[in-house]
Amino acid sequence: MLGVVGRGEGHQRYSARGSVMYFKALAQQNGGDFSLMERTLPPRGRRPPPHRHTNCSEAYFVLDGEVSVVVEGENLNVGPEGFVLIPRGTAHTFGNAGDVEARLLVIHAPAMDPYFAGLHELWNRDQPPSPEEERALMARFGMKTE
Numbered sequence: 001m002l003g004v005v006g007r008g009e010g011h012q013r014y015s016a017r018g019s020v021m022y023f024k025a026l027a028q029q030n031g032g033d034f035s036l037m038e039r040t041l042p043p044r045g046r047r048p049p050p051h052r053h054t055n056c057s058e059a060y061f062v063l064d065g066e067v068s069v070v071v072e073g074e075n076l077n078v079g080p081e082g083f084v085l086i087p088r089g090t091a092h093t094f095g096n097a098g099d100v101e102a103r104l105l106v107i108h109a110p111a112m113d114p115y116f117a118g119l120h121e122l123w124n125r126d127q128p129p130s131p132e133e134e135r136a137l138m139a140r141f142g143m144k145t146e
Contacts, residue, residue: 010038012113014120018042021120027111035111040103041067041096049135050093055142056108058086060094065102069094091146115141 010022025036062082069076086092096102122129
């Protein structure tokens with residue numbers, strides 16, 4: 001599983017809320033230290049519920065488009081090559097409020113790729129999950145919704 005992983009490639013591919021996630025680094029590759037994904041966000045797509053990670057920090061590095069990140073109630077518009085760090089315990093959500101697809105790198109430390117496997121399962125059934133189902137999954141992985 002080592003080697004170069006290119007644009008639009010990953011060791012694992014998940015999708016949820018209209019977003020596609022290519023995992024460049026998985027927990028199983030580094031003892032759970034971190035996960036790294038290339039994520040696309042569709043224009044005006046659904047955002048995750050505002051939440052706090054109790055067990056990891058998260059960071060975004062925007063590659064293309066513009067990503068709207070809300071951190072502790074403050075709205076930040078982040079364009080290409082912009083970086084946002086979300087320390088553990090910080091309330092946040094994010095999405096693409098623009099008219100074109102956005103693409104970003106997302107890192108979680110420690111790794112969170114098992115959560116995204118579960119999110120993929122929820123969103124790839126016959127019917128989208130209820131908000132309660134999505135919040136229950138988040139809670140199982142140490143996220144507190146606002």
